Amino acid sequence: MTGRGSPGLPAAPDVVEEALEASRATACVVIVDEVSDANVRFANNTTTTNGVRRDRRVTVVSVVEGPSGTRAGVAAASVPLDIAALVAASESVAADSEPADDASPLEPTGSDADFETPPEMTDLGVFAPLLEGLGPAFASARAEGRVLAGFASHELRTTYLGSTAGGRRRHVAPTGAFELVARTADGSASSWAGVGTPNFADVSLAELDAQLRHRLDWARRRIDLEPGRYEVILPPDAVADLVLELGFAASGREAEDGGTVYSAGSGRTRIGERLTGLPFALWSDPRAPGLECAPFVIAPASSADTSVFDNGQPIGEVYWIRDGVLDRLRYHRAGARRSHVVFAPPADNLLLALPGVQSSFADLVAHTERGLLLTCLWYIREVDRATLLLTGLTRDGVYLVDGGEVVGAVNNFRFNESPLDVLGRTIEASQTVRALSREWHEWANRTAMPGLRVAEFNMSSVSPAS
């Protein structure tokens, strides 16, 4: 998978050393992100756009101790022609700044033996089997009255992190996704399939195409249903759409300020409170098989619960919800100290499971007397922060299940639901598998979720869209 390098760009480890050497600040962190990516898009049974890209971002964090406190300054650039100038810019931002609320001492980060290794490169070759299959897939779709659309993307992000406190880290994050949508020629029915993958070795166009053909067959019978509360079966991908929002909202500081679903009032959070009747576990783990991601903090900017001072801090397994009880929220080190909680930075993945379940996703359908089998959710937005009420649409396939079997396709709906209530009204979960959130995968590719059978899901109105 190693493609052509970029002979004109100075080597990332050298950039790190040069910047650290140029630093006149009390302390300094340098992050070099080397990004190589390739993508291909198709629609209307034809390839459309594509791209091969080479990106680099150098971020310099300067820490300046002063009489009034510790200040931080960040400057970043794609390719600094003058590394010393970028370092000086970050120092001048620090001088311009106020004492940082998130200040913590920089600590040695440990070192990786492969720090000097060049970044990994990808190109369109990673899609070769997929692209070979596309032409025949377009041809049979045209012949059989189907229209295919989709997208394949593969990114290799190699991050180099060095600090004046000591330590040199390197991490390669492979991120890939493939999505396929099949529509009938008249546009009356459609279905979607998506997979997350580190390398595309496990992606089969033929398998996904067959799956979508099967679902379009289900849609030969069309059933119109009114809005209302329905039992629904959410596939793991749709569960990821909703549950990722639980993660996004899990800021400790914002919960203490009183403005989120995790707030308990008077500066307190709901940590320790039971959130779901069933003993769900929600966690992140940089070593989760198939979902591996950086085992140390990479923070090019500070926010309510992320701090540039924490760069290089180790990341381990963290349970956000354990046995249905809220166990942790996100804090940076300074915030964790202030709030007397353990500092536990999140890995770039999210997993949900109901321990001990044996059911497959097919079992959830088979166990449903009457309900709606969904495919994926779309255009999800927060409506009310207090309840984490979300609105959104069903998309590309809603099916009526009657007596444990799919009997036809149903119109789309707008829903209004909170993911906490969805977990709270879960009747049955299936085993956790890798999932791809259609709504959020560009920002959160690495998820593993169960399917869920949920009572009284609020379908607020009908969407005529198909």
Next chain:
Amino acid sequence: MVGFDEGFAALPFAALRSAALDRAASFGCRHADLRIERIRTQSVVLRDARLEGAVDDVTVGMGIRVVRDGAFGFAGTVEIGVDAAASLATRAAEAAAVTARAGGEAVELADEPDHGTVEWTAPYRVDPTEVPLADKIARLGAWSADLLGAREVDHVTASLLCVAEDKYFANLVGTVATQRRVRLQPSLEALAVADDSSSFETMRTVAPPVGRGYEYLDEKGWDFAGEVAEIPELLAEKLRAPSVEPGPYDLVIDPTNLWLTIHESVGHATELDRALGYEAGYAGTSFATIDKLGHLRYGSDLMDVTGDRTAPYGLASIGYDDEGVAAQQFDLVSGGVLVGYQLDRRAAALAGIGRSNGCAYADSPLNIAVQRMANVSLRPAAGRGPTTDELIESVARGIYIVGDKSWSIDMQRYNFQFTGQRFFLIDHGRLAGQLRDVAYQATTTDFWGSLAGLGGESTYLLGGAFNCGKGQPGQIAPVSHGAPSALFTQIRVLNTRAEAGR
């Protein structure tokens, strides 16, 4: 090149252009365009008047798009140099060859003349990215302190986003366009928690993001001090306000809210690439398909909507688009009937409707240009027209909605749901206090069909956003939407607490 970033202006453009375009021509590419861009992005965030984070980021890069063997090929890099430009063109040509082998229809682009060598700069006085961070912290800090000083306010977040875009474009027919524009988005949000901690409410400023310089913060186009001064009392009233009774209401919608409804229900629905199915896999399609052009009844007779890439201070305004097409103004809906689409050169050629109206944009030199939104705006009433108060006076029972918040619409742009910042009950033509928990939900053509009153020019405001998302890989685009205050009759209003089963 006056006004451009010095480092950008010093790049060897002519040599880079020759290297890239000559190489593309040597592969027999029918079309090739080179973009070299410098984009500086800054963000500053304060929480409770203390700095939470600041970012100052510069992207410099090159991207080249070719059409070869009937297929697009695109390559982008942050490496700048003559050799890099030539090898980038090779990579784009190879990418086209690879995708051409997968088969499909041949890419055609609508003709656009050679515009020669041109320069365009947006109207602004002070580049916001050149203003020292200390000044930004001081301004946001002072407004935050004013809000925090009010008894009613518990917490405040404040942010300022600033962008400067320098862009060089050159294509095979000979157009060479060098352009610069700036924009900024200031925002403050106050949070109030009820004394017994039983509930909370937030209220955000409704000052729009604009394609102006830093002078915007000095009362050029918005009264920031006035808005900050009124928020504590408005927020306290909202926290005490009754929860809305769901049902149909007449809505007077302020342009600070209506811009987003226009964006979602008209802006995206009249993008021709969507209407033709080219976004079916992601952003979606459109109910306004091309067979309905010229006769689809989109809304009432009062509805006139234009697309415009020339509006002063518009976030989507520019001289030439990212396919070398001169910026234009055009009609989308006239007298309530669909009469046009937003186009790029490929969609214009596919539909056989002549020249592109200049809506191609890429958010980065590393992304291929796609059709993005013009400033899509609703025309105010002709002549003096009603004031917002006069629209309110015409309503027996309704809600006046100010500021945008939550938004969602389906993939064919039929069914939408919006909330807002401030909701005032209208009782027999007068405002009768605020309401909480309001959302409005409708189908696009029903909603616009119920348009019963337009405010005049005095109510007109250019709202907008920095972050309209589209395409895969995802791209964001800045866009403005002008609107007057407007009256819509009998729109379904939901109670969001009831929707959550509370």
